[in-house]
Amino acid sequence: MDKAKREKLLDLFQSKLDRPMRTYLDVCTRCGLCKDACFAYASVPKPEYTPVWRAEVVRRIYKRYFKLSGRLFPFWGESKEIDEEALKQLNQAAYTCTGCRRCMMYCPFGIDTQAIQAIAKLLLIGNESEPEILSMLADASIEKGKSLDLYKESFIQGIKNLEKEVVARWKGESEQVIPLDVEGAHLLYVALAGAHSIIPAASIMNAARENWSLSFFEAVNFGAFVGDPRKTQLIAKRIIDEAIRLKVKEVVICECGTAFRVMKHLVGKQPFEVSHIAEVMARYLREKRIRVEKDRIKGLITYHDPCNIGRYGGVIQEPRNIIRALSSDFVEMEPSGAWNYCCGGGGGLAATGDYGQLRITMGKVKADQIRRTGAKVVVTNCYNCTTQIRELNDKYKLGIKVKSIVELVADCLEN
Amino acid sequence: MSEEIKADKTMDLKGLPCPQPVIKVSKGIKEIQVGQVLQAVTTDPGALSDFPAWARTSGNEILKTDQGGGLITFWIKRLK
Numbered sequence: 001m002d003k004a005k006r007e008k009l010l011d012l013f014q015s016k017l018d019r020p021m022r023t024y025l026d027v028c029t030r031c032g033l034c035k036d037a038c039f040a041y042a043s044v045p046k047p048e049y050t051p052v053w054r055a056e057v058v059r060r061i062y063k064r065y066f067k068l069s070g071r072l073f074p075f076w077g078e079s080k081e082i083d084e085e086a087l088k089q090l091n092q093a094a095y096t097c098t099g100c101r102r103c104m105m106y107c108p109f110g111i112d113t114q115a116i117q118a119i120a121k122l123l124l125i126g127n128e129s130e131p132e133i134l135s136m137l138a139d140a141s142i143e144k145g146k147s148l149d150l151y152k153e154s155f156i157q158g159i160k161n162l163e164k165e166v167v168a169r170w171k172g173e174s175e176q177v178i179p180l181d182v183e184g185a186h187l188l189y190v191a192l193a194g195a196h197s198i199i200p201a202a203s204i205m206n207a208a209r210e211n212w213s214l215s216f217f218e219a220v221n222f223g224a225f226v227g228d229p230r231k232t233q234l235i236a237k238r239i240i241d242e243a244i245r246l247k248v249k250e251v252v253i254c255e256c257g258t259a260f261r262v263m264k265h266l267v268g269k270q271p272f273e274v275s276h277i278a279e280v281m282a283r284y285l286r287e288k289r290i291r292v293e294k295d296r297i298k299g300l301i302t303y304h305d306p307c308n309i310g311r312y313g314g315v316i317q318e319p320r321n322i323i324r325a326l327s328s329d330f331v332e333m334e335p336s337g338a339w340n341y342c343c344g345g346g347g348g349l350a351a352t353g354d355y356g357q358l359r360i361t362m363g364k365v366k367a368d369q370i371r372r373t374g375a376k377v378v379v380t381n382c383y384n385c386t387t388q389i390r391e392l393n394d395k396y397k398l399g400i401k402v403k404s405i406v407e408l409v410a411d412c413l414e415n
Numbered sequence: 416m417s418e419e420i421k422a423d424k425t426m427d428l429k430g431l432p433c434p435q436p437v438i439k440v441s442k443g444i445k446e447i448q449v450g451q452v453l454q455a456v457t458t459d460p461g462a463l464s465d466f467p468a469w470a471r472t473s474g475n476e477i478l479k480t481d482q483g484g485g486l487i488t489f490w491i492k493r494l495k
Contacts, residue, residue, distance in 0.1 A: 133441065133442075136469070136472070136473060137434055137438070137469075139472040140465060140468040140469040140472050141468070142472075143469075143471050143472045144464050144465070144468040147467075147468065147471065148464075150467060151463060151464035151467050151468070154463045154464075154482070155463045155464045157463075158461075158463040158487065159460055161460065161482065161485070162460060192432070192433050192461070193433040193434075193459070193460070193461020193462075193464065193465060194432040194433035194459045194460070194461045195432075195458070195459065195460060196432045197432075198460075216464070218433060218434075218461060218465075220433075220434065222434075383432070
């Protein structure tokens with residue numbers, strides 16, 4: 001690696017070295033508690049899948065260039081040059097970690113391995129060796145924000161074509177079945193850019209007589225998946241600008257954990273509230289704005305907490321309230337809530353199909369956890385989790401149905 | 416209408432949710448030569464904005480888009 005490239009990468013590293021990050025990098029005692037917390041290591045017990053190792057590949061570069069001992073005596077201790085081998089290790093560490101943060105819950109110092117991986121990702125982006133597909137998707141999302149007028153009419157027509165399916169689920173009267181661009185709407189719903197995410201939610205919000213508008217933009221933030229802070233903000237800004245233009249009071253994020261994390265925690269204070277769709281559905285049920293038929297869904301149901309929505313986002317009780325309103329037959333996974341194991345599909349791994357076999361192997365602990373419940377229906381709340389658990393179902397022959405919580409409510413609506 | 420553009424490769428992406436169609440197309444376009452045309456058939460309405468945005472950023476050209484019968488069909492020319 002030439003000097004200019006190395007200096008560029010070290011400048012990027014330096015940009016992340018605030019006080020919390022220095023603490024994370026300085027205080028690890030290698031006690032190993034994080035290893036037993038990690039779903040990947042529980043499924044594939046190899047050292048390279050422990051959180052402490054994932055952090056260590058970053059920490060050794062830190063020791064080499066940002067600690068006095070490493071600068072004076074680079075041959076001493078475990079400091080490491082930033083070179084092609086180091087970049088390869090960083091890639092393996094950062095993009096096979098889903099960023100679930102379960103390790104952080106067990107670490108006595110609260111070391112945030114996900115935040116440390118953000119350094120690894122930034123260096124890989126600086127080296128142009130990040131997963132190409134994630135950057136390509138992030139660029140396409142940003143482009144969509146810049147050139148919305150070019151696609152607006154055909155998108156409106158595409159959405160119009162979904163209306164029959166919305167009406168089939170909820171037959172009530174509504175002026176606009178899937179409203180778009182409604183100035184003064186109470187709520188802006190940000191879906192994934194697909195029928196699977198739009199139709200069930202539209203049925204529910206129409207049933208609740210909500211004054212809502214569908215966003216022109218998809219919720220998912222590929223800038224966050226790839227680990228590029230600038231692209232993350234540009235992608236989020238499209239939705240923020242739309243929400244401000246329409247003067248909505250609430251931005252509601254669909255079943256996408258990363259999108260919820262970004263909009264709820266990473267974009268600063270905005271003139272609207274940010275909610276997850278599960279919080280909104282729980283509110284509709286509590287206020288009796290929607291009616292559902294209990295036990296229309298047959299069989300024992302369990303719930304998988306998506307990491308970004310449960311552990312990170314704190315939306316833990318609402319999904320349970322919803323499921324208990326729909327079924328008398330609910331069982332918790334063990335552990336669950338903030339302590340739940342990641343399914344293995346986060347961090348863009350399920351969305352892009354990269355690391356396919358490893359992803360399924362790493363999901364073994366989740367498959368075992370589901371099997372132990374005896375449930376026939378697994379409900380979840382994030383499309384990465386849905387995709388991953390469906391694949392785990394096929395691979396580990398779990399014999400379950402996997403449903404998104406929004407589909408579940410839409411399927412049980414009473415007209 | 417569709418007979419007007421000859422496709423060198425066709426991808427059936429029906430039923431795949433976002434973002435799979437655009438991911439598969441970005442891989443599929445590398446399997447044809449520059450100047451050739453890829454036809455992609457999807458049911459995902461998100462593709463109506465995803466595909467043109469992807470084409471602009473990846474330097475490819477959408478020659479035509481057709482909606483009908485619940486299907487959305489794109490003809491995409493590889494430019495580089």
